[in-house]
Amino acid sequence: MKKIAFLSPTGTFDNGAEISIFYLMKVLKAEGYQVINVAPASFPHLEKSYREQFATIDVPVFFLPRNKWWWEEAPGLTYGTAGERAASYRDNIAQIRQLLVSEKVDLLITNTVNMFQGAVAAACEDLPHFWLIHEFPENEFAYYLDKLDFVAENSEAVFAVKGQLTTDLQQKLPSKVVRSFIPYTEVSATTPQKGQQRRIVSVGRLTPRKNQLELLEAYHRLSEPRPPLVFIGAWDDEYKKKVDAFIRSHHLKDVSFTGGKADPWVEVKDQDLCVLPSAMETFGLVYAEALLKGVPVIFSxxxxxxSAYDHFGGGHLYPSGDIAALQKQLTAVLADFPQAVTxxxxxxxxAREKYQPAIAYGAILEGLQTDLPYQPKPLRHLAAVLSLNEEKSRLTRTEKRVRQFSNRGKAWLKRRFGNSDS
Incomplete structure (x- = not known):
């Protein structure tokens, strides 16, 4: 049976890519595959929680320190100089190569298009590589359109989230068959606990992409008395400030925030209407979870x-950005809530019949059981260069000396002239 290594994007469980592929790994373990996970190092408490979660399915996690884990052009914080990041990338490739050899890995799977190190390491070790793509090439992820030739040339198989994303990528990669998968998560069959009053809830991190301000706009337009509105999830600080400012300026009452929850659906009661106003999703995992829990849901x-609606059906759609339409949907569903619950x-x-691991990951499982033709990658000719650790190279030593000289100069200027930065 094959041994599979996954390259993970964040080393946290606050995004759909990590959550859904955790369950793919669980399925693979049940099928008899050996699995390891490689993730970016972060903070000790996050690593501990992440490692403990994978321990429940007997998958070891290898954390690798890095300057930047995603492509240089990808969204996210950037640390160090360009030379330091290049050295860090090469160091990570070398570490992944070492793991592929020491762990006797047969296949590497990169989970999201945002990392390239796994593809390079696999090419250097003459191992097959699969790519799982979760992101539409738009807005902050538009950068990867320029990388698709690299993706096609350095993978035996490319898988994208079922629906519009698969269709779009197949058009952009006519020489490559783009297969589909459905992001999967386990949702308990327990029904929501009894609620004391009718509420509107929105599950998910407060971010511009999740677009909760649109819900607040529609909520503000509802006739009084309005039901309580509860946002379940953590938040991005800057977006939360905008949300708070809207609440204050419109004197909205009964709007509350739970913060991050390990299981947000515990907070949802049987009297709740779930509203998901996201500006962009790849599949709509929270929408699927609402359906599976039997919670009435309105979604953009x-x-x-x-894509998720095409697979499941169910719920109440409204045109994204149309606040009047959202207000109308809210009013209609709340007015006949018992029927909505039924x-x-x-x-x-x-939804449960359509949402089984064998269906969600069918194409990936089939790809693993099929001996896909392996073509040696031209990158292998640069194996020594691509994974060269330059920690003590002339470039790095020079940069270090320049920084030390600059710091000494600034310290002397400060002693001589006070707080001057000139």
Whole structure:
């Protein structure tokens, strides 16, 4: 049986890519595959929680220190100089190569298009490589359109989230077959606990992409008395400031925030209406979870939500960005809430039949069971250069001397002239 290494994007469970592929690894373990996970190092408490979660499915995690884990052009914080980041990339490639050899890995799978180190390491070791793509090439992820030739040339198989993303990428990669998968997560069959009052809830981190301000706009337009509105999830600080400012300026009452929760659905009660106003999703994992829990849900028609809707059916769509339409949907569903609950429970049964690991990951499992033709990659000719650790190279020593000289100069200027930075 094959031994598979996964290259993970964040080393945290605050995003759909990590959550869904955790369950793919769980399925693979149950099928008899050996699995290891390689992730970027972060903070000790996050690493501990992440490692403990993978221990429940007997998958070891190898954390690698890095300057930047994603492509240089990808979103995210950037540390160090360009030379230091290049050295860090090469160091990570060398470490991944060492793991592939020491762990006797047969296949490497990169989980999201945002990392390239795994593809390079696999090419250097003459190992097959799969790519799983979760992101539409738009907005902050538009940068990877320029990388698709690299993706195609350095993978035996490319898999994208089912629906519009697969369609879009297949058009952009006509020479490569783009297969589909469905992001999967386990949702308990327990029904929501009894609630004391009718509420509107929104599950997910407060971010511009999740677009909770659109819900607040529609909520503000509802006739009084309005039901309580509860946001379940952590937040990006800058976006939370905008949300708070809107609440204050419109004198909204009964709006509350739970903060991050290990299981957000514990917070959802049987009297709740879930609203998901995301501006963009790749598939709509939270929408799927709401359906599976039998919770009435209103959701925007972004491409990812539409892909999930095509698979599941169910719920109440509104045109993304159309606040009047969202207000109308809220009013209609709240006015006939018992019927909405009855329909949601009926749809939950159908959704569970369509949402099984064998269906969600069918194409990936088939790809693993098939001996896909392996073509040696031209990158292998640069194996020594691509994974050269330049920690003590002339370039790095020069940069270090320049920084030391600059710091000594600034210290002398400060002693001589006070706080001058000139």
């Amino acid at each position: 028609d972004n491409p990812g939500h539409l 329909l949601a429970k009926k749809q939950a049964k159908s």
